[in-house]
Amino acid sequence: DAGITQSPRHKVTETGTPVTLRCHQTENHRYMYWYRQDPGHGLRLIHYSYGVKDTDKGEVSDGYSVSRSKTEDFLLTLESATSSQTSVYFCATQGLANEKLFFGSGTQLSVL
Amino acid sequence: AQKVTQAQTEISVVEKEDVTLDCVYETRDTTYYLFWYKQPPSGELVFLIRRNSFDEQNEISGRYSWNFQKSTSSFNFTITASQVVDSAVYFCTHMDSNYQLIWGAGTKLIIKP
Numbered sequence: 001d002a003g004i005t006q007s008p009r010h011k012v013t014e015t016g017t018p019v020t021l022r023c024h025q026t027e028n029h030r031y032m033y034w035y036r037q038d039p040g041h042g043l044r045l046i047h048y049s050y051g052v053k054d055t056d057k058g059e060v061s062d063g064y065s066v067s068r069s070k071t072e073d074f075l076l077t078l079e080s081a082t083s084s085q086t087s088v089y090f091c092a093t094q095g096l097a098n099e100k101l102f103f104g105s106g107t108q109l110s111v112l
Numbered sequence: 113a114q115k116v117t118q119a120q121t122e123i124s125v126v127e128k129e130d131v132t133l134d135c136v137y138e139t140r141d142t143t144y145y146l147f148w149y150k151q152p153p154s155g156e157l158v159f160l161i162r163r164n165s166f167d168e169q170n171e172i173s174g175r176y177s178w179n180f181q182k183s184t185s186s187f188n189f190t191i192t193a194s195q196v197v198d199s200a201v202y203f204c205t206h207m208d209s210n211y212q213l214i215w216g217a218g219t220k221l222i223i224k225p
Contacts, residue, residue: 042203042215043157090157097211098145098164103157 003027006091006104014112019078021107023091025071031094032074033101034058034066036087043090049074050097081111114139116206118216125194126224133189133219135204141165145207146180146187151218152200160202163187191221199223 003026013019023032031050035043035058045058047066055066063085067075078085088108092101115138125131137146148160161171163180171178175192191198204216 040217042217044215045213088155092157098207100147100159100162101149101157101213102159106155 004091004093004102004104006089006107008107009105010108012110012112013081015082016080019081019109019111021076021089021091021109023074023076023093023104025074025091025093027093027095027102028071029093029095029102030071031097032068033092033094034064034074034076035090035092036060036085037090037106038087046076046089081109083111085109086111114141114206114208114212114214116204116214116216118202118204118219120219121217122220122222124222124224127196128193130190130192131194131221133191133202133204133221135187135189135216137185137187137204137206137214139185139206139208141209143209147205147207147213148178148187148189149203149205150200151203152197157203160189194221194223196223196225 005024007022033048034046037043044060046060046064047058049055049068065077088106090106091104094101117136144165146163150158150160168180177190179188199222201218201220203218206214
């Protein structure tokens with residue numbers, strides 16, 4: 001199994017507070033992704049990275065920012081959390097662009 | 113627009129029955145990839161299969177089989193002799209020529225003992 005660690009695994013926060021989720025990989029994969037999963041929507045891409053300091057927006061990027069200063073770490077930040085951002089967040093990595101994704105265990109985020 | 117449709121929101125069968133999960137995709141690309149992932153109740157996402165658009169050969173892996181038909185833009189997944197451990201949400205995904213992934217909404221499969 002790919003070594004992908006998401007932290008924290010669970011978080012409860014209040015509306016308006018900043019939140020940072022971390023994804024750490026030990027596979028030296030070039031590509032990294034942040035998805036959110038909500039009932040009835042499958043997985044929706046928030047942001048992705050195709051290398052250190054190279055990131056781009058996905059389909060639901062509003063309210064989120066990312067950073068990748070090292071190959072192994074991809075951070076997702078909610079600058080000011082809202083209740084609509086309550087979700088399960090998954091990080092994924094990929095070695096080559098057309099290969100399968102490896103997923104972390106997910107972070108359950110609740111914004112009250 | 114590229115799209116993946118998993119029309120079956122939820123399927124419930126009794127153990128040992130065969131079950132087929134449907135996946136229909138829309139694409140404007142000639143080169144693309146299709147994937148199936150499994151998400152058991154524990155929540156992790158597990159890769160099952162990858163198929164490229166030039167390989168229409170059906171795949172069989174134990175009790176799992178996949179039927180890829182470009183003529184109908186379908187990539188269906190069949191579980192033979194289902195088991196309770198097969199209970200999960202199954203996702204079909206399409207990767208276009210720009211390597212962008214489009215996910216279906218998933219099919220929740222319930223296998224009753």
